[in-house]
Amino acid sequence: xxxxAQALALLQIQLxxxxxxxxxxxxxxxxxxxxxxxxxxxxxxxxxPERPVLVAPSQVQRRTVHTPEGRAILIHAxxxxxxxxxxLALDIVWRFPDLPQQFYLDWIAVAKDEAKHFTLLNxxxxxxxxxxxxxxAHNGMWDMAEKTKANLLARLAVVPxxxxxxxxxxTPQIRDKLRSVGDPRGADILEIILQEEIGHVAAGNxxxxxxxxxxxxxxxxxxxxxAVQYSAPRLRGPFNLExxxxxxxxxxxxxxxxx
Numbered sequence: 001x002x003x004x005a006q007a008l009a010l011l012q013i014q015l016x017x018x019x020x021x022x023x024x025x026x027x028x029x030x031x032x033x034x035x036x037x038x039x040x041x042x043x044x045x046x047x048x049p050e051r052p053v054l055v056a057p058s059q060v061q062r063r064t065v066h067t068p069e070g071r072a073i074l075i076h077a078x079x080x081x082x083x084x085x086x087x088l089a090l091d092i093v094w095r096f097p098d099l100p101q102q103f104y105l106d107w108i109a110v111a112k113d114e115a116k117h118f119t120l121l122n123x124x125x126x127x128x129x130x131x132x133x134x135x136x137a138h139n140g141m142w143d144m145a146e147k148t149k150a151n152l153l154a155r156l157a158v159v160p161x162x163x164x165x166x167x168x169x170x171t172p173q174i175r176d177k178l179r180s181v182g183d184p185r186g187a188d189i190l191e192i193i194l195q196e197e198i199g200h201v202a203a204g205n206x207x208x209x210x211x212x213x214x215x216x217x218x219x220x221x222x223x224x225x226x227a228v229q230y231s232a233p234r235l236r237g238p239f240n241l242e243x244x245x246x247x248x249x250x251x252x253x254x255x256x257x258x259x
Contacts, residue, residue: 002034003104007093007111014047016083016122016132020115023086028108033101039094046087046142051133052080060136065177072130074174075186079125079132081167082118082193084141085200086111088159091145096152106203113196120189127185147230153211157223158232160204166233167197168243198247205248220252 001009006026013019063077064070089111093104122132141163148155171194179187212219226232239257 002032002037003028003030003108004034004037004094004097005039007090007104007108008039008042010111011045011087011090011094012042012047014049016049016118019083019086020119023090023111023115024119026108026112028105030101030105033104035099035101035104036097038097041095046091049133052076052135052137054139055136057138057140060138065174065181065183068128071178071181071183071186072125072128073135075121075125075128076130076132076135077137078174078190078193079118079121080137081141082114082121083132085114085164086118087142088145089114091149092152092155095149096155099152103207106207110200110203113200117189117193117196120192124186124189144230144232153208153215153217153222154226154230156204156208156211157226158230160201161208161223162227162232162235164197164204165201165244165247165249166235168194168201168247169238169240171197172240194243198243201244201247220256223253 006028010019010023010026013022060077061073062070063074065074089107093107093111125132141159144158144163145155148158171190175187175190175194178184178190208223209219211217212222235257237258239254241254244254
């Protein structure tokens with residue numbers, strides 16, 4: 001099966017564990033690149049399990065590290081984020097044609113990392129006596145994917161460079177809280193995720209800048225315009241400047257954070 005068509009097929013797998021298994025086993029053959037193909041969008045992307053029930057962000061259960069159930073709700077929320085991240089990486093591969101082969105290879109690698117992250121968190125959730133779907137979740141990340149599905153530059157600006165970069169800021173705090181309440185395994189998983197997410201945000205930065213260069217656009221002005229146009233989440237500190245630098249944000253971008 002051609003590479004981008006295979007990404008679309010993976011996106012349509014309903015069961016998260018099977019989606020992860022097949023994504024992790026995927027060995028893309030570069031001689032099957034279908035970079036110029038314009039694929040029709042099937043109805044109902046991405047395919048999702050019946051659970052968890054999706055609610056408004058304000059209606060999800062309270063997350064806390066200080067009770068066993070509250071900690072499970074927190075791990076469940078992170079697990080749900082990683083499932084969305086798999087879907088976002090697969091979606092960017094199949095949806096946008098006519099890009100360099102390396103673009104697709106980069107996002108396939110991201111999808112594989114996200115599948116690993118989901119599996120680690122899902123296994124940890126099981127060790128706490130729960131499973132994915134036991135709590136509510138919200139659809140904020142995929143809602144943004146829907147809003148940007150006709151504009152790759154916007155997708156890169158508001159998903160990896162905004163929403164996923166926000167993970168670089170908040171993950172260390174969650175990691176440290178888990179360690180402080182006697183959950184070293186949860187903390188270790190978040191450290192793995194933090195280090196690998198730096199590379200994912202870096203891919204977003206790299207391809208965002210490449211597209212801006214192709215069109216002669218100023219990267220900062222374009223980002224500010226797209227953030228307003230697509231109602232990107234407002235950035236608030238504290239910011240993990242070290243991780244953001246490692247992910248490719250320059251000093252001017254860091255200085256503009258939160259303004």
